[in-house]
Amino acid sequence: MSNRRMVGVIKVSLYVVIVAILLWAYFAGAFQFIVDNPGDLLYLTKQHIKLVSISSILAILVAVSLGVFITRPKFKKFEGVVMNFANVGQTVPSLAILALVMSYLGLGWQTAVFALWFNSLLPILRNTLAGINNVDSSIIDAGRGMGMKEGQILWKLELPNAMYAIMGGIRTAVVINVGSAALAFLIGGGGLGDLIFTGISLYDTGIMLAGTVPVIILAISIDFLLGGFEKLVISKGLKRDLDMA
Amino acid sequence: MIQFKDVSKVYKTGDKEVTAVNHINLHVDEGETCVFLGPSGCGKTTLLRMVNRLISITDGTIEVNGKDIKDMDTIKLRRSIGYVIQQNGLFPNMTIEDNICVVPKMLGWDQSKIKTRYNELMEMMGLNPDEFRKRFPFELSGGQQQRIGVARALAGDPPVMLMDEPFGALDPVIREHLQNEFKRIQKELKKTILFVSHDVDEALRLGDKIAIFDSGNLMQHDTPDQILSNPKNDKVVEFIGQDRMLKRLTLLKVEDLVSHIVGFQTRQVREISNNTPEVSNQDTLKTALSLLLASPVGEGKVVDEFQNVLGVIKVSDFDQLTNVHPDQLLAAR
Numbered sequence: 001m002s003n004r005r006m007v008g009v010i011k012v013s014l015y016v017v018i019v020a021i022l023l024w025a026y027f028a029g030a031f032q033f034i035v036d037n038p039g040d041l042l043y044l045t046k047q048h049i050k051l052v053s054i055s056s057i058l059a060i061l062v063a064v065s066l067g068v069f070i071t072r073p074k075f076k077k078f079e080g081v082v083m084n085f086a087n088v089g090q091t092v093p094s095l096a097i098l099a100l101v102m103s104y105l106g107l108g109w110q111t112a113v114f115a116l117w118f119n120s121l122l123p124i125l126r127n128t129l130a131g132i133n134n135v136d137s138s139i140i141d142a143g144r145g146m147g148m149k150e151g152q153i154l155w156k157l158e159l160p161n162a163m164y165a166i167m168g169g170i171r172t173a174v175v176i177n178v179g180s181a182a183l184a185f186l187i188g189g190g191g192l193g194d195l196i197f198t199g200i201s202l203y204d205t206g207i208m209l210a211g212t213v214p215v216i217i218l219a220i221s222i223d224f225l226l227g228g229f230e231k232l233v234i235s236k237g238l239k240r241d242l243d244m245a
Numbered sequence: 246m247i248q249f250k251d252v253s254k255v256y257k258t259g260d261k262e263v264t265a266v267n268h269i270n271l272h273v274d275e276g277e278t279c280v281f282l283g284p285s286g287c288g289k290t291t292l293l294r295m296v297n298r299l300i301s302i303t304d305g306t307i308e309v310n311g312k313d314i315k316d317m318d319t320i321k322l323r324r325s326i327g328y329v330i331q332q333n334g335l336f337p338n339m340t341i342e343d344n345i346c347v348v349p350k351m352l353g354w355d356q357s358k359i360k361t362r363y364n365e366l367m368e369m370m371g372l373n374p375d376e377f378r379k380r381f382p383f384e385l386s387g388g389q390q391q392r393i394g395v396a397r398a399l400a401g402d403p404p405v406m407l408m409d410e411p412f413g414a415l416d417p418v419i420r421e422h423l424q425n426e427f428k429r430i431q432k433e434l435k436k437t438i439l440f441v442s443h444d445v446d447e448a449l450r451l452g453d454k455i456a457i458f459d460s461g462n463l464m465q466h467d468t469p470d471q472i473l474s475n476p477k478n479d480k481v482v483e484f485i486g487q488d489r490m491l492k493r494l495t496l497l498k499v500e501d502l503v504s505h506i507v508g509f510q511t512r513q514v515r516e517i518s519n520n521t522p523e524v525s526n527q528d529t530l531k532t533a534l535s536l537l538l539a540s541p542v543g544e545g546k547v548v549d550e551f552q553n554v555l556g557v558i559k560v561s562d563f564d565q566l567t568n569v570h571p572d573q574l575l576a577a578r
Contacts, residue, residue, distance in 0.1 A: 142334025145297055145407075146348055146397075147323030160338040235338035237381030 018220070022213065030209035037210075041195075045214055048191035051109060051181045052222075055116035056174045063121045063173075064166060067128025068154065079129065090122040094180045102187050112181070112189030119180055120173040127169025131162030160235055167230045171223060178219040182211070192218075246275040246437045247296065247405065252305035254291050254461075265291045267461040268305070273454070275404075276435040280442050280452035284484065287458040289441050293407050296439065297323045309405060324348055327398030327406035327436070331413045333390045335382040341393055342378045348401035366396040369430060388419040395427075399434070406438045412447065424450055445485050449473070449492060457481050470496055494531035494566075499524055503547055503558060505565055512557040523548050524558060534563060 025031065034041055070079050092100075097115045105111040135158050143153050159166075185193030192211045199208025254266040266288040273279045281289035294300040296307055298319050307314050314322055335344050342363055349359045367374035370392040382390055391411060398406060412420045412427075424447060431438065431451075442448050448455050449469045457464040457472065457480075464484075465477040473493040476482045485492065503509050503526065522536040522545040537545050543560040 136332075136337075138330060138332035138334045139336055141299070142328065142330055143336070143347075145294075145299055145323060145328035145330070147320050147325075147351060148347075149320060152351075157336060157338075161336075163338075235381075237337045237339060237383060239381075 018216065021216065025209040025213050028209055029206035030213060033206050033210040041210065041214065044190065044192050044194050044211075045218070047109075048178075048181055048193075048215070048218065051112055051116060051184055051189060051191050052174065052177050052218075055113045055181075056120055056170075056177055058113075059117045059120035059173060059177075060124060060170055062117075063124035063169075064128050067125050067132065067166075068159075071129060071132045071158075072150075083126070083129070086122045086125055089118065094119050094183060095186075098183060098187055107188040109184065109189040111187050112184035112191075116177055116181055116184070120177050123173040123176070124166070124169040127165045127172075128162065131165030131169075132158050134165070135161045161238065163234045164230075164238055167226070167234065171226045171230070174226060175219050175223050178215060178222060182215055246277075246310060247271075247273040247439065248308040249292070250306045250308070252292065252295065252307060253303050254288070254295065254300065255303045264461050266295070269463050271456060271463065271466055273437060273439065275437050277453045278431060278438040278440055278451055279454045279456060280440045280448040281456050281458060282442055282445065282448045282452075282484070283458035283464075285443060286460070288461040289456075289458050290409055292458075293409055293439055293441050296405075296407055297326045297328060324352060324401060325403050325405070327401070327403040329394050329398045329406070329408040329411045331410040333382075333387075333394040333411075333414075335390055335393060335397070337382050340379050340381060341385075344382065344393060345397045345400050347397065352401055362400060366399060369399075370396050371426070387415055388423060391415060391423060392426075395430075399436075404437060406436045408438060408440045410441050410443070413442070413444075420447075427451060445492065446495070449495060457484060459484070491531060494534060495529045497530045498526065499528050499530060499533050499547060499558065500526040502530060502562060502565065503556065506556075506558070506562050509547075509556040509558070521546055525550070526555060530563075530566075533558065534560070 066082070069075060070082050094115065097118055098111070101111050101115050101118075105114060139157055139161065140153060143157050148156070181189075181191050182193035182196055184191045185197050192215050195211030196208050196215075197211075199205065199211060249269050249271040252266060252269045253264065256263045256265055269292060271279075281293060283289050291300055295302050296309070296314070298314060302315070309317075309322075309326075336347075339347075345363055345366060346359050349362055354362070363378075364374040367377065372389065372392060377385075377389075377393075382393070385393065391414075395408075395411065398408075412423050415423065428451065440448075440451060442451075452469055454466060455469055455472050456466040459480045464481050465472055467475075470493065472481065472485065473489045473496070476485065476489070482489070521542065522540045524533045524536055524545045524547050526547050526549055528536075533545070537543055537558065537560045544557050547555045547558050549555055
């Protein structure tokens with residue numbers, strides 16, 4: 001119960017911070033800029049969403065399948081190698097990835113998508129591994145003993161029971177991705193970073209916040225949508241775990 | 246029905262070889278419950294898991310229904326054998342109905358047949374089919390979960406069941422209750438069951454035959470009574486305990502003894518007082534002896550299920566058991 005209260009307190013304080021930022025944005029004249037340039041904002045937001053969705057979907061596909069792949073008994077020995085590689089990859093700052101990738105793929109949004117994709121891999125991969133490895137071994141043993149095939153064990157037992165952890169990884173990665181996508185502007189990838197960096201160079205808090213506020217709203221609404229999706233794909237039988245989180 | 250021929254399992258770790266199961270020869274008849282009994286690490290679970298090939302056989306053969314399991318398709322073999330484990334292994338992401346219907350679905354039964362089977366199994370387990378249909382394992386108590394585990398193993402109507410300490414994780418009251426249920430169901434279904442246990446009382450209660458193992462070797466394979474009255478070696482004595490003669494009393498009922506007492510029906514109760522205990526003729530002799538020892542006069546009334554007094558039993562009547570083989574008493578039943 002106290003756990004649930006904690007969650008409540010954190011949620012409320014988060015909302016307070018968001019409202020404070022919105023008020024600040026209002027007084028700095030961000031909304032004036034938005035009202036004056038609705039077309040720009042819409043265009044940049046669309047670009048931002050495109051960057052995030054393409055890179056996230058690719059990252060989910062690759063990271064989840066890689067996670068499934070290296071938890072198969074045959075490839076279990078590669079788990080350490082893959083995890084170390086991914087951990088090292090994660091220590092490279094997103095900005096540095098952009099710079100590195102830029103020298104091969106040139107400027108433009110494909111470079112930005114690649115960098116964002118790379119950056120999202122680890123949280124999803126790590127959670128997929130943890131989720132699948134933490135599925136109670138007695139469940140797998142029972143399934144195998146009852147004559148389930150390896151594919152059935154994966155689809156009916158391992159993935160559904162690991163889904164909570166996997167979805168957690170996806171949510172974390174996508175929300176971080178929304179923020180990181182602002183950097184795409186630096187290599188000509190577009191997105192809401194355009195307004196943020198323009199605002200910074202012009203010392204105009206209004207323009208900067210006109211980019212920042214939509215990013216925040218985008219991140220929150222995507223997280224909310226994913227939360228709803230989570231309720232659909234995670235079995236009610238695991239609900240007890242959900243309540244505790 | 247199940248034949249172990251010279252079965253061995255050797256684990257190799259580096260240069261070391263560990264023999265988990267050492268040249269076991271064992272035969273289990275159809276419809277018989279054989280309990281594998283022994284301390285942990287004696288190889289009983291390994292041997293059990295070799296039957297549905299969860300563990301490979303190093304040497305020897307296991308035959309189920311006259312067919313070598315090595316020649317059978319692993320998946321088909323496992324689907325034809327019920328499997329129950331201690332941690333119940335219910336799938337937390339599935340409803341109770343889905344859990345129970347896993348094997349019938351894999352066997353490709355049609356919907357209506359699966360549905361009837363579910364209702365049938367739940368009623369057999371003494372659970373309301375509709376109440377539990379849409380519930381999830383975490384909403385059930387340990388005892389209920391284990392019942393679902395047994396029902397799930399029975400779902401495909403397999404002739405053979407493997408049970409790995411199914412009641413081991415339950416509290417003593419629930420455990421005894423489920424053991425009695427198990428006996429009732431087994432009487433009706435007559436499955437061939439291999440049952441792993443480390444609990445001597447459980448083995449005596451449930452097994453038609455008991456196989457005692459110690460560090461991978463089969464010590465003795467016999468009826469519960471033979472094991473108690475003629476333990477083959479010191480290891481067996483050590484495992485079944487020094488109170489084996491008392492344990493033996495749990496195998497017999499009061500009615501088995503009183504039919505051999507001369508003048509049982511004509512005896513009079515010495516003092517009609519509240520202190521004269523009542524013993525049901527369906528009680529085990531152990532329970533009866535315990536009641537008699539607590540009575541100041543050392544005797545008790547024997548009653549049937551309708552509370553009719555059948556006669557009087559005395560502590561001294563237990564002398565009859567000293568040199569008599571219990572099979573002789575049972576023959577009268």
